[in-house]
Amino acid sequence: MADTKREIERKYEATPDTRLPDLTRIPGVAEAEEHGVTELDAVYHDTEDLRLAASGITLRRRTGGADAGWHLKLPVAPGVRDEITADLSDEVPGELTALVRARTRGAPLVPVVRLLSSREVRLLRDADGTALAELSRDAVVAERLHGEGRTAQWDEIEIELADGADPAFLDGADKKLRKAGLRAAASPSKLARALDETGGGPAARPEPGEPRTAGDHITAYLREETEALLAHDPGVRRDLPDAVHQMRVATRRLRSALRTYRKILDREATQPLIDELKWLAGELGAARDQEVLAARLRDRVAELPATLVLGPVEARLTAWAAAGDEDTRAVALAALDSDRCLRLLDALDALLADPPLLKAAGKAPDAAIPDAVLREYRRVSGRVEHALALAPGPERDTALHDARKAAKRARYAAEAATPALGRPARRFGKRMKAVQKVLGDHQDSVVARDAARDLAVAAHLAGESAFTWGLLYGHEQAAAAEREAELPAVWAKAADPDLRAALRS
Missing domain, CATH: 1.40.20.10 (CHAD domain)
Known part of the structure; x- marks a missing residue:
């Protein structure tokens, strides 16, 4: 049975040498609780012509970590997505296939990209011990699963709001992270970056000019x-x-x-x-x-x-x-x-x-x-x-x-x-x-x-x-x-x- 959560996050560019600032200097944060490193293996599915990616939708099968399973992410607003999860299985769950039917029009969903991520996690808590956000540092290796099979790798930092936390918290965190030298990620998602760096994303839609007639x-x-x-x-x-x-x-x-x-x-x-x-x-x-x-x-x-x-x-x-x-x-x-x-x-x-x-x-x-x-x-x-x-x-x-x-x-x-x-x-x-x-x-x-x-x-x-x-x-x-x-x-x-x-x- 699919479950849903609202995902609100910010992404930042990083390198292996990027140093994080003192996270307890972020307004409201009393503790940055380290949770070690987790190895994640995610295979992203789409149509051959990448119709989901063209609409900002991602569908993946991921193992490793506490939320192994299928994840479908639907865009709501910049930096905000609804994540619908389903149990781990070999095939794309029918309830997730139905949710993207208007985009795929029945075209088969096939593996397009594999991402291997080594994730270092810190849980940010307030003085009462309440979770405010999860900050993760990912070292990513991407492999294209069709075409020429090209690969790419990069580092990034992501901060995701905890369930029930005030979205304004991310604004305060953003100021501290930018002041420390981090800059916002150029790509809206790992999948978008992986596609761009391993052979190209979906065909660009013709952009209509300024309406005149x-x-x-x-x-x-x-x-x-x-x-x-x-x-x-x-x-x-x-x-x-x-x-x-x-x-x-x-x-x-x-x-x-x-x-x-x-x-x-x-x-x-x-x-x-x-x-x-x-x-x-x-x-x-x-x-x-x-x-x-x-x-x-x-x-x-x-x-x-x-x-x-x-x-x-x-x-x-x-x-x-x-x-x-x-x-x-x-x-x-x-x-x-x-x-x-x-x-x-x-x-x-x-x-x-x-x-x-x-x-x-x-x-x-x-x-x-x-x-x-x-x-x-x-x-x-x-x-x-x-x-x-x-x-x-x-x-x-x-x-x-x-x-x-x-x-x-x-x-x-x-x-x-x-x-x-x-x-x-x-x-x-x-x-x-x-x-x-x-x-x-x-x-x-x-x-x-x-x-x-x-x-x-x-x-x-x-x-x-x-x-x-x-x-x-x-x-x-x-x-x-x-x-x-x-x-x-x-x-x-x-x-x-x-x-x-x-x-x-």
Whole structure:
């Protein structure tokens, strides 16, 4: 079974002659406890074309030391990685293979580099004996396991924050180590350095220049959201908080941009991709919607006085949420594991490699992008006005939900336009977000109302009191009415008859 820890560290260049300063001079350190020397043997695995290394991901099988086994490291931020470990075995564990599937696309994982490290360890403790960090000095020998089999060797110093310690400790340590003459390592990881010094790392991705045209800006946005889609895949598989939501947002932003900027990117070429992004968002949506709904109902129950919670309300809600979580999570994982998803990711790569740009893509951003944003604004305006003209009831609920989707699409259009158009697009996006928030809360109340009714029926059939569920239904009905009453003022503030001029200014 895989375990996870957050790894926060700093790396420094060294030579066999590098001398460490007095480590007890580092702020907070009372003792530098020596733990001797350990011999480590690590074989790093990747695809033949080094797709994991290209994404800053490392996967190794290591023996020696206290944590022998498989280690997968996923980048979180500079100097911060999540390390997922699995028991020692001959083959790459399936749970780790799954976490990198979006990157490998099913390509075999093979040994690419072997690192032999002689590690001298010091554990830094405070006056109470609490561990603050582990400082290690490594003498490394690297061997390329394919190609010409070249070797390299170097020394380095690494300081890794202890579990639960304050990350600010590393800033104080960094000052002392730099003052002693150490300098930050040029490579982000041992693997990156080993690849560079034994025959080269992954093929360099073409670096796009500074966006100049409308097509440049929209393509850059698509590239950014595609990377977000890939980056959140492991989080969904690990069931991390908000990962499903963030991955779903990336799919929606991509789909929205392809639909909104159809005068810049050929819609005939992108329509199949739009359809597939809609499919993936839908498969992820069930899990996200269940997560939001369960949290809303829990909050509603928690707000009630104890005297109004009649029967096993919390137990029923917990069982209902758990069953829903299991079902919707299975749907999301099945989608990510499908060949259909891999084809979608390949199609996104192909789009970015050779965007189907139309004539308008070559225009200046302020000549081509504003019209697309204005189309989205007009769609929101029409749907909001239509919904407000209807009498309260199911038809109006549906119309308000349609208006919410249009507001979200307009917001995404503004986000894509902001790097090109600046403050006017950013301001418009914030206005659409305010409209989306009111309409979103209204839709959540509609869905929660239906769930409360279903739970009331189930409780009644089980011989339990349905009073509390009826009370929740009434609360949600009142919440929906409040949002409907709030909408005209929010829309009046968001509406902008001079938007065209603002976006072109």
